[in-house]
Amino acid sequence: MAAAQFVVTLSCPDRPGIVAAVSGHLAAQGNNILEAQQFDDTDMGRFFMRIVFEALATDATLTGLQAAFTPIAERFDMQWQLRDRSERxxxxxxxxxxxxxxxxxxxxxxxxxxxxxxxxxxxxxxxxxxxxxxxxxxxxxxxxxxxxxxxxxxxxxxxxxxxxxxxxxxxxxxxxxxxxxxxxxxxxxxxxxxxxxxxxxxxxxxxxxxxxxxxxxxxxxxxxxxxxxxxxxxxxxxxxxxxxxxxxxxxxxxxxxxxxxxxxxxxxxxxxxxxxxxxxxxxxxxx
Incomplete structure (x- = not known):
């Protein structure tokens, strides 16, 4: 059975360490990143990111993934969304x-x-x-x-x-x-x-x-x-x-x-x- 795929999108004030924190967190949770895109709006001082990942842990749930990501989001003052890609x-x-x-x-x-x-x-x-x-x-x-x-x-x-x-x-x-x-x-x-x-x-x-x-x-x-x-x-x-x-x-x-x-x-x-x-x-x- 294929692993469930999820997508996280976020924007926040730009500062060093955002990519490392997000990717490191997903890796530590046992997820595999499939796509990663980012953009720095230097005029507005904001950072934007979209990551698609598969959850390799068989017991991974959307609610659990969202709860685990919340401290990262709060740390960087993110506007964010984490969604199951299979959800229509x-x-x-x-x-x-x-x-x-x-x-x-x-x-x-x-x-x-x-x-x-x-x-x-x-x-x-x-x-x-x-x-x-x-x-x-x-x-x-x-x-x-x-x-x-x-x-x-x-x-x-x-x-x-x-x-x-x-x-x-x-x-x-x-x-x-x-x-x-x-x-x-x-x-x-x-x-x-x-x-x-x-x-x-x-x-x-x-x-x-x-x-x-x-x-x-x-x-x-x-x-x-x-x-x-x-x-x-x-x-x-x-x-x-x-x-x-x-x-x-x-x-x-x-x-x-x-x-x-x-x-x-x-x-x-x-x-x-x-x-x-x-x-x-x-x-x-x-x-």
């Missing part, structure tokens, strides 16, 4: 009329590329809008958006989030602006795919904005959702070249492909504990 995250998907990102995520999930459990789908359009998709037994929540009843709709949305016990909320082209109250509740566990190369062309109709400016590159961006619209820490981006021949509609079509792959990469990063928050930025440890 629960992801709640929010979507509006455009469903290309939803369709792509469902496909990658069903083929096993995205190792997660879909806790549900929340849409502000009725289920019939997505009748060409196989939603199977995935819980579907129709919460119509109404400007005059935004607070009531968000209260229902928060109910769904809590009841679904999701680890991550993904705005898969969910074209509604979340309130400050809700974004605060979801801090660090809500990701948006923005159909533009941020920080340019924020807000609505970014491809039309880009077309009016005659850009030669368009892109898509994933970021953590914060109270400031499209200003959250950026996680992943990609681009495609366009020309003066391309209309705004052409850019939207090209952009759909970029959005799908950017969101998929982001989900893979998140599910494999490769994204660490760093103030207004992120540290993303590449596979």
């Amino acid at each position: 995250r629960r992801v709640l998907l929010l979507v509006s009329k455009f469903d290309h990102c939803l369709a792509d995520v469902l496909y990658r999930w069903r083929t096993g590329e995205l190792s997660m459990d879909i806790a549900g789908i929340v849409a502000n359009h009725p289920r019939e809008t997505y009748r060409h998709l196989d939603l199977d037994a995935i819980p579907f929540h129709y919460l119509p958006a109404n400007r005059d009843h935004k607070a009531a709709q968000e209260a229902l949305l928060w109910q769904v989030i809590e009841q679904s016990q999701c680890d991550l909320v993904v705005l898969a082209r969910y074209m509604q602006v979340l309130s400050n109250e809700l974004t605060t509740k979801l801090a660090g566990r809500c990701i948006n795919i923005h159909h533009s190369f941020l920080p340019g062309f924020k807000g609505a109709r970014p491809y039309h904005q880009a077309h009016r400016r005659g850009v030669k590159l368009i892109g898509a961006t994933t970021h953590f959702v914060t109270a400031e619209l499209d200003e959250g820490p950026i996680i992943e981006q990609d681009i495609e070249r366009v020309t003066h021949h391309d209309t705004a509609e052409d850019m939207i079509r090209i952009g759909r492909d970029i959005e799908r792959r950017v969101l998929a990469r982001t989900l893979r990063h998140y599910l494999d504990d490769r994204i660490l928050l760093n103030g207004s930025k992120t540290v993303v440890f590449a596979a």
Whole structure:
């Protein structure tokens, strides 16, 4: 039987001895390090690390490993997480009329590329809008958006989030602006795919904005959702070249492909504990 694998991620004020303390502790506990990545943010004076290890002791448990690591974390004032890699995250998907990102995520999930459990789908359009998709037994929540009843709709949305016990909320082209109250509740566990190369062309109709400016590159961006619209820490981006021949509609079509792959990469990063928050930025440890 293969040994259980665990991943620890951490950030803390930078100082000598962190790597030696962490790796030495894991070795002393009878663990074998499989992957190790680190980054020193010299501007911020912070240190970031991700380690994947296998527990060779047959009686090793997640709770025991976490308890043993706590003194190291306290010594270096760490923000940290230690997780069993076999544990599947629960992801709640929010979507509006455009469903290309939803369709792509469902496909990658069903083929096993995205190792997660879909806790549900929340849409502000009725289920019939997505009748060409196989939603199977995935819980579907129709919460119509109404400007005059935004607070009531968000209260229902928060109910769904809590009841679904999701680890991550993904705005898969969910074209509604979340309130400050809700974004605060979801801090660090809500990701948006923005159909533009941020920080340019924020807000609505970014491809039309880009077309009016005659850009030669368009892109898509994933970021953590914060109270400031499209200003959250950026996680992943990609681009495609366009020309003066391309209309705004052409850019939207090209952009759909970029959005799908950017969101998929982001989900893979998140599910494999490769994204660490760093103030207004992120540290993303590449596979």
